[in-house]
Amino acid sequence: MFSVLILNTDNSYLEQKNLLKKGKIFDLTEIPEKKYMASPDTIRKIEKLIPEKGRFISFLGSGDYHYITYLFLKKVKRETTLVVLDNHIDCKPVFDETFISCGSWIKNALELPTIEKVVVVTNEGGEFHYPDLKIVKPEIEELKKEIKNASSIYLSIDKDILSKETLNTNWDQGNLTVELLGKIIDTIPIGKLTGVDICGEPEPLNIFEIKKSEKINLKIIEKIAEREAFAPAG
Numbered sequence: 001m002f003s004v005l006i007l008n009t010d011n012s013y014l015e016q017k018n019l020l021k022k023g024k025i026f027d028l029t030e031i032p033e034k035k036y037m038a039s040p041d042t043i044r045k046i047e048k049l050i051p052e053k054g055r056f057i058s059f060l061g062s063g064d065y066h067y068i069t070y071l072f073l074k075k076v077k078r079e080t081t082l083v084v085l086d087n088h089i090d091c092k093p094v095f096d097e098t099f100i101s102c103g104s105w106i107k108n109a110l111e112l113p114t115i116e117k118v119v120v121v122t123n124e125g126g127e128f129h130y131p132d133l134k135i136v137k138p139e140i141e142e143l144k145k146e147i148k149n150a151s152s153i154y155l156s157i158d159k160d161i162l163s164k165e166t167l168n169t170n171w172d173q174g175n176l177t178v179e180l181l182g183k184i185i186d187t188i189p190i191g192k193l194t195g196v197d198i199c200g201e202p203e204p205l206n207i208f209e210i211k212k213s214e215k216i217n218l219k220i221i222e223k224i225a226e227r228e229a230f231a232p233a234g
């Protein structure tokens with residue numbers, strides 16, 4: 001069974017009362033200098049708060065903290081395909097290679113011995129010369145081909161892949177609907193899914209968007225829980 005973890009990085013979950021009831025809350029607000037990027041010292045402080053073992057649906061805050069996905073991936077003990085739904089390909093260089101950023105973390109993930117492949121579902125273009133990095137459009141059949149032979153899968157969702165009409169995040173956005181997001185999640189065999197994280201929360205003071213975001217968060221939890229409940233034994 002999946003457990004829900006809520007990392008309070010930026011107070012974007014404080015008004016998501018129904019979400020807060022679903023999981024365990026970890027307060028990261030006192031850790032300084034963590035927005036957009038993190039030094040090795042900051043990474044160590046965050047890592048100490050993340051459970052070592054378990055299957056989690058983890059909420060990370062806004063897309064400014066997407067690099068925390070890397071810290072969950074470091075704890076993976078088996079060969080895994082990372083599937084990322086994101087309006088951006090977070091594989092860009094950072095000014096100091098000892099730091100990790102919300103725009104560079106996939107490059108770090110590709111260096112982990114347990115990550116056999118990274119599949120980024122996005123409409124963004126770009127040239128990235130990594131043999132184990134595959135970039136696909138938000139189309140079901142394309143994704144199915146890329147994950148067909150995966151032994152296990154970790155799913156990372158940045159809600160900036162959604163259209164602004166669906167949810168207004170703090171980054172430029174894609175054009176997905178919640179319905180298509182759900183269909184993409186359904187594409188991943190639930191028995192192979194070892195972990196999920198979600199970021200892309202709106203600004204904490206934008207209560208209207210925060211409430212819309214909470215509904216999406218709850219739908220993701222519900223969808224995974226329903227599929228897990230009806231998965232065949234063994």
